[in-house]
Structures are given as structure tokens and as C-alpha cells.
Amino acid sequence: MTRVAPQPALDFSITDDQVANIIASVIEEELATNNAIAALKPEEQTYETIVVPLARIENNLSGKIQLASSLSQISPDAVVREASVEAEKKYEEFSIEQTMRHDLYEVIQEFINKTDLSTLDHEDARMLKKMETSFRRNGLHLSQEKRDEFKELRKRLSEVCIEYMKNWSRESSSITFTKDELEGLDDDFIGGLDTREEDGVKKYVLTMKYPDVRPLLKLCKNENTRKVHMTAFESRNRENVALLDEAVKIRRECAKILGYKSHAAYVLEVKMAKSVESVRNFVDDLATRLKEAGIKEIEILKNLKEEEKALRNEPFDGKINSWDTSYYERILLEKKYSVDQEQIKKYFSLEPTIQKMLEIYAKVLGLRFVKVPSDKAVVWHEDVQLFECWDDVEDKSFSGYMYLDLFPRDSKYPHAACFPFQPSYIKEDGERVAPIAAMVANFTKPTADKPSLLKHEEVVTLFHELGHVMHHLCSRTKYARFHGTSVEGDFVEAPSQMLENWCYDSKSLKYLSSHFETGEPISDEMIDLIIKSKNVNAAISNLRQLFFGIFDMELHTSDDENLDSNKLYNDLREKVSLIAAPEGSCGQAAFGHIMGGYDAGYYGYMWSKVFSSDMFYSKFEENTLSPEVGYSYRKCILEKGSSKDGMDLLKDFLGREPSSDAFMRENIGIN
Known part of the structure; x- marks a missing residue:
């Protein structure tokens, strides 16, 4: 017998007005609960009046918040996407206000101080411990003046991060090539591309989306095509550079206000790693041990490139460039292991x-x-x-x-x-x-x-x-x-x-x-x-991952108010991954992880x-x-x-x- 699910799935015939209404009702409910708790007199402060309503409101509203904010990334309706972005901004602003409420903090912290947490259920006690840590990390122990400054910085940071992610997810640039310039790509792939006439010549349109990027970088025999596309890909979202730089400055200011040495130190306090030193030791040790193997791997790819250039009567520049790695790795796999991804797929x-x-x-x-x-x-x-x-x-x-x-x-x-x-x-x-x-x-x-x-x-x-x-x-x-x-x-x-x-x-x-x-x-x-x-x-692959982690950590431990994120990114790219970024590119502008929740955490x-x-x-x-x-x-x-x-x-x-x-x-x- 077919069993019926005890709860319905979500209804995605959702409108922009409904998205706005969801967040409005979430804010109304959460505010009412917080106000009630903040108004409790000392003799009224109990498990039933504090822990139970806090848990209930968080349980009931978490899904609504996640749904409303996710639509900005997945809805095919531009109006709904915009409503989702606005809803996320509105809730973030409200959430920051609530987490900075000193009256709420005083009541909950007083209850924690007088409660033997060992007498509570494991998750109840854990929730209260997490709240206590969160209060400190939100600066509620600070003076009113510092709290106000911290709150305004967090609001602006939220706006900057949302704007960056919005730009990143909606990036729609493209670049065109002739069919000859796409040598090596199969007819199925080329046939699926949009075309346009440019100066009387039929051109094929390639986007900066992975289904276009990956095949071109792996299969296209024309090095200049790979170079042009990779340079465009790594230069997309240039408007995000200023947003990233602003976010880093705000994070640094927030960490200093809270008494942390850096934003990374603040972030790592609640991670498994616990400290900047342990992360640096980890990534530096791996990078050191991988470097020799990485150099050997690049030499192998370089030899493959030299051989191919000779066969094609093309000049060899003596380097493996960022637009070469996927292409020659594919050739290496086909030659050494007969691994033909086109057959495997x-x-x-x-x-x-x-x-x-x-x-x-x-x-x-x-x-x-x-x-x-x-x-x-x-x-x-x-x-x-x-x-x-x-x-x-x-x-x-x-x-x-x-x-x-x-x-x-x-x-x-x-x-x-x-x-x-x-x-x-x-x-x-x-x-x-x-x-x-x-x-x-x-x-x-x-x-x-x-x-x-x-x-x-x-x-x-x-x-x-x-x-x-x-x-x-x-x-x-x-x-x-x-x-x-x-x-x-x-x-x-x-x-x-x-x-x-x-x-x-x-x-x-x-x-x-x-x-x-x-x-x-x-x-x-x-x-x-x-x-x-x-x-x-x-080694090359792991060094690339380490580069991202090291860049992220350097960015969020630096005290340099005038830090040039572009120079840092490109210098570390070459130093750690052993392969330079395309000239003039700004890869950090599309490094969504460090603006979407992985800041000081990519390691x-x-x-x-x-x-x-x-x-x-x-x-x-x-x-x-x-x-x-x-x-x-x-x-x-x-x-x-x-x-x-x-x-x-x-x-x-x-x-x-x-x-x-x-x-x-x-x-x-x-x-």
C-alpha cells in the first residue's frame, strides 16, 4: 500500500506579494516574542517563559525565512527574485536589530547566570550556551555607543554581501567566437549555442556559465580562444571588487570593536580549528609539501604543450597558463590513462x-x-x-x-x-x-x-x-x-x-x-x-584549493586599511597555485564563498x-x-x-x- 506523506510539500506558486507577506509575518511574530521576554520581571524569568518561547519561534520561523531568501537564487520570475532579495535585506536588518537588543540580552543572560545548565536537557543547555556565546560575539557586553556603532556596521555589511551575491548569481556576460575558433569542440556542443551575426560573420555565443566554460577550457584546441574566454571568465563581476573591499574593512572594524585581533580570529572561535595559528600551520604545511609535486606536474603538462605546439606549427611560450591546465590535463588523462571524458559521459x-x-x-x-x-x-x-x-x-x-x-x-x-x-x-x-x-x-x-x-x-x-x-x-x-x-x-x-x-x-x-x-x-x-x-x-588541484583558503585567511587577518585585494589575489594565485591569473583579471570579484558565509572559512x-x-x-x-x-x-x-x-x-x-x-x-x- 502506498503511504501518504504526513505533511505537504511546499507550494511554489508563490508571488512577490506572498514573499513580502511571509517576511512581514515572521518579523511580527519574532518581535512579539522578543518583546514579551524582554518585559519579564526577575521573578517571571523561568524555563517556560524564556527557553520554550525562544525555541518555538525559532523552530516555527526558520523554514519560512530560508524559503523566502532562497527564491532570489532559483525563481525564474524576476519579480519574485527581486522580492526575495528585498525580503532577505528586510529580515537581515530586523535580525541585526534584535540580536543587538540589550533589554533582551539582560533577561536571557540573567536567566543563564542563575541556571544550572547541567540540569537541563542536552539540546536545551546547548541552545543556551550558544546564545551566551552569541551575545558576546554580538557585542552586547559593550557600551551603548559601541553597540550602536557595531549595529550600523553589521547592517551595512549585510547590504554589501547581498549586493555582491546578487551581482554574482545574475552575471550574464558572454563572448563570441567563430566556428573555426572553437576547434576541438563537438558539433553537439556548438549546435546548442546561440548565434549572432557580427560584421556579416556568424558567431557563436558562449556565456560565463560552467556548461560553457568547462567544455571550452578542456577541449578547445585554439589557445587564444581559451585565453580570451578564461580572461573574460576571471574578469566577470568587476563591480564586486569594491563591494568585497568594503566588506573586508567592515569585518575588520567589527572584530576590533569586539576585542578580536582580526575577523578571522572572530570567525574561528566557533570552528573546529579554533585559531588562526592552527589554520595557518595546516595550510602552510600542506602548501610546502605539495609544492615540489606541483612543479613536477606542471613540467609534465608543459612537455605535452610543447609537443602539441610543434605538431601544430605554433610558437611555444614555455609556460602553462591558467587557460592551459584543464586542456592539457585532459590530454594527459587520455594519453596516460586513455581517460576520454567524452566517452565516459x-x-x-x-x-x-x-x-x-x-x-x-x-x-x-x-x-x-x-x-x-x-x-x-x-x-x-x-x-x-x-x-x-x-x-x-x-x-x-x-x-x-x-x-x-x-x-x-x-x-x-x-x-x-x-x-x-x-x-x-x-x-x-x-x-x-x-x-x-x-x-x-x-x-x-x-x-x-x-x-x-x-x-x-x-x-x-x-x-x-x-x-x-x-x-x-x-x-x-x-x-x-x-x-x-x-x-x-x-x-x-x-x-x-x-x-x-x-x-x-x-x-x-x-x-x-x-x-x-x-x-x-x-x-x-x-x-x-x-x-x-x-x-x-x-598537487595542482590541492594547491589551487589552498590558494583560495590562504587568500581568504590573508584578506581577513590583514590590518592594512588600504589592502589591494586584486594584488593580493593575483600574487598569491601565482605563489601558491604556481600558475598565474590571466592578466588584468579580478578573480576575487566572483569568489562567492567569502561573501556568502565562508569568510575566513574556505580553508x-x-x-x-x-x-x-x-x-x-x-x-x-x-x-x-x-x-x-x-x-x-x-x-x-x-x-x-x-x-x-x-x-x-x-x-x-x-x-x-x-x-x-x-x-x-x-x-x-x-x-
Whole structure:
């Protein structure tokens, strides 16, 4: 018998007026609750009058806030997107006002001071401890004058960050080339491009979106075309440079007001790393150990370039440029490992791959997915799919909803990410509100005669982002604030990075693959080549990630009021990644992470890789599809959200202190 989900999915036939009304009602409810608590007399300050209403309002309103703000990145309706941006601004301003309320702080802090937190439920006590830390980090212990200054700075910072992200997500520049200039790109790709006449010549239009950028940089034989496109790509959103510079100055000022040495010190206080010194030691050590291997990898690519230039009777500049790395890495893979991504992608048609990927998640995590028919799913775009998720191990209960929005369109979020629309929590009557999340990506759209085909790296992206969705669907916490990926910023990627390993597992790859024409699975030989090629140019790849982390950390530890972010970015790009940025470019203008919540936190991608390797190689390596280990992972890591510290979650799952041994073994060829 088909079971009916106990709660409805979201209704995305939402208008701009409704978006505005949602935020208006959220603000009204939250304000009323805060006012009531702030007005409590000392004898009225109890658990029931403070903790219960605070938890209730946060639980009830979190999903509404997340939904209203997410529409700016996904809605195809420009009016709704604008309403979402305005709603986010309005709520941010209100939220800053509320977190700076001294009357509210005095009541809650007084209650905390006189309460033995050890007598409370674990999540209750944790919530109050987090509040206490938050009060201090919001400067509520400061004088009125300093609080007012801090509040105004935070308001402006919010505006700047929203404007930057709006520019980034709506970037729509393009560049044109003749068909000859696109030598190496297949007819299917070129046939899918828009065209225009320029001076009587037919030109093909390429955007700065990944479905255009990646194929061109990997496949185009014309170096000048790659150079021109890469330069345009790395120079997009130039208007964001001033916004980033302003944000960095404001963050520095805010940190100083609160008594921190730098914005990075402020951010890291609540991360696993805890201090700037520990992060610097980590990234500097890795960069040092990877440098020699990186130089060797660049020499190999340089030799390939010299050989090709000789065959094409073209001059060789003696360098590997930023527009060369993807192209010659592709040639290296084809020559050394016969890894032809154009052949591999024929085995990973999007729809069957998603279905089989969900079957792997279902088996390993003990879940069941049911696709909702398109005529019964109210979604924000016709391409979007909706799935129900059910527990398949314990009580067979409803676990939540998952949306998939996988193809590019104008003004849509340009990368791949998980959007959490509704966190899970326990209502006052004891019932659980199920979570709702979406995976948003930009894979190539199917054509009339060919499905959307995924390169192996896109299969990895799909597995990774779905991993974040699983974190939401499996989370079981009392409070919304501890749900899903609300873990420390330098741990949040570890669960999904760990799941990427399935994309390099022979059993899983065989199961996932199916030739889009014949239905045949990928051959053992091709699987072997994919696995062996995993760490090709690993040093260059990891050095690039380290560069982003080091730039982010330098930006947010500097005391230089006149810091030139462009010079810092380009100098570090060449020093750390060993490859220079295109001349005149401004890559930091499209570095969305450090304006969208990862400021002083990008190092976390590499930091969390250490833990992801430990989890996978310690627990899953012998049997990657083990339901027993998968269920333990679900219970110890995913289910707990941030109701415990990330380090404690790791210890619970591993049964010991985490170690870097597995990471070193995995990357043994580049140590």
C-alpha cells in the first residue's frame, strides 16, 4: 500500500506579494516574542517563559525565512527574485536589530547566570550556551555607543554581501567566437549555442556559465580562444571588487570593536580549528609539501604543450597558463590513462544516474525514495523534480522532501549547492516536522536526440551535493537551529566529501553506469582508469584549493586599511597555485564563498578532507555499500546535526580520536 506523506510539500506558486507577506509575518511574530521576554520581571524569568518561547519561534520561523531568501537564487520570475532579495535585506536588518537588543540580552543572560545548565536537557543547555556565546560575539557586553556603532556596521555589511551575491548569481556576460575558433569542440556542443551575426560573420555565443566554460577550457584546441574566454571568465563581476573591499574593512572594524585581533580570529572561535595559528600551520604545511609535486606536474603538462605546439606549427611560450591546465590535463588523462571524458559521459546519462545514485544512498543509509508525479508536484520551474524520502530501517516514517533543479537558466544560482528550505524539529506535541531541501546544479540540458550526459567530475559533484541533502533528510534534532548542515563550518563539507569516494569505487561505478544507447555498464578497464586517474594533477588541484583558503585567511587577518585585494589575489594565485591569473583579471570579484558565509572559512574544504578520508578509509573501504556501516554513519554523524560538536561526532563514529593517517595514505603519491 502506498503511504501518504504526513505533511505537504511546499507550494511554489508563490508571488512577490506572498514573499513580502511571509517576511512581514515572521518579523511580527519574532518581535512579539522578543518583546514579551524582554518585559519579564526577575521573578517571571523561568524555563517556560524564556527557553520554550525562544525555541518555538525559532523552530516555527526558520523554514519560512530560508524559503523566502532562497527564491532570489532559483525563481525564474524576476519579480519574485527581486522580492526575495528585498525580503532577505528586510529580515537581515530586523535580525541585526534584535540580536543587538540589550533589554533582551539582560533577561536571557540573567536567566543563564542563575541556571544550572547541567540540569537541563542536552539540546536545551546547548541552545543556551550558544546564545551566551552569541551575545558576546554580538557585542552586547559593550557600551551603548559601541553597540550602536557595531549595529550600523553589521547592517551595512549585510547590504554589501547581498549586493555582491546578487551581482554574482545574475552575471550574464558572454563572448563570441567563430566556428573555426572553437576547434576541438563537438558539433553537439556548438549546435546548442546561440548565434549572432557580427560584421556579416556568424558567431557563436558562449556565456560565463560552467556548461560553457568547462567544455571550452578542456577541449578547445585554439589557445587564444581559451585565453580570451578564461580572461573574460576571471574578469566577470568587476563591480564586486569594491563591494568585497568594503566588506573586508567592515569585518575588520567589527572584530576590533569586539576585542578580536582580526575577523578571522572572530570567525574561528566557533570552528573546529579554533585559531588562526592552527589554520595557518595546516595550510602552510600542506602548501610546502605539495609544492615540489606541483612543479613536477606542471613540467609534465608543459612537455605535452610543447609537443602539441610543434605538431601544430605554433610558437611555444614555455609556460602553462591558467587557460592551459584543464586542456592539457585532459590530454594527459587520455594519453596516460586513455581517460576520454567524452566517452565516459556516455555511460552517465543524468536521469538513470540519479536514480541509481538514490538507490545507493537508499541502501547505504537505510532510506527509500519515491518520485512525486510532475502533475502533483508544485515546483518553481518545469525542470524541477520532487521526491519523497522515507525511512526504510526503523519505523518506516516519513523523512522529508527533496527537490532536484539541475539545469542552467537565466539568473539562476550559477554553481551547485544544497538549498535547505525547511529544517526538521520536534513540535510541542511531540511530532516531528520533516525537513525539505533542494539540490541546485547546472548540468548540460538534454537535446531532442540526446539525454543530458555527465562527465565523471559532474557525477562526483552530483554525489557530493546530494550528500548535503542527505544530511538534511537524515537529521533528527529537537531544535531547528541544530538541524542538518548547521555543524561547524570547517566540518560541514566532511560528510559530503566522504561520499565522493563512491565515485571512485569499482562496485559503485559499475552499478551507476549505463550507456545511454546500449544500456551496457561501463567496462572494468575504464573503471580501472578512472580510479587510477583520481590523483592525476592532485598537487595542482590541492594547491589551487589552498590558494583560495590562504587568500581568504590573508584578506581577513590583514590590518592594512588600504589592502589591494586584486594584488593580493593575483600574487598569491601565482605563489601558491604556481600558475598565474590571466592578466588584468579580478578573480576575487566572483569568489562567492567569502561573501556568502565562508569568510575566513574556505580553508575548511581542505581541513574537512582530512576527516572525510578518515571516515571512509577507516569504515567503508572494505565494503563501500555496507548497510550496517552506513546506518552507523547515519546515526552517529548525519542524524545528530550540530546537536554535538563535530569532533565528538567523529569520535562517536570512529570509536577513537580522528587521525590524518588515512588522508596521507590516500594522497601518498603527492606527499
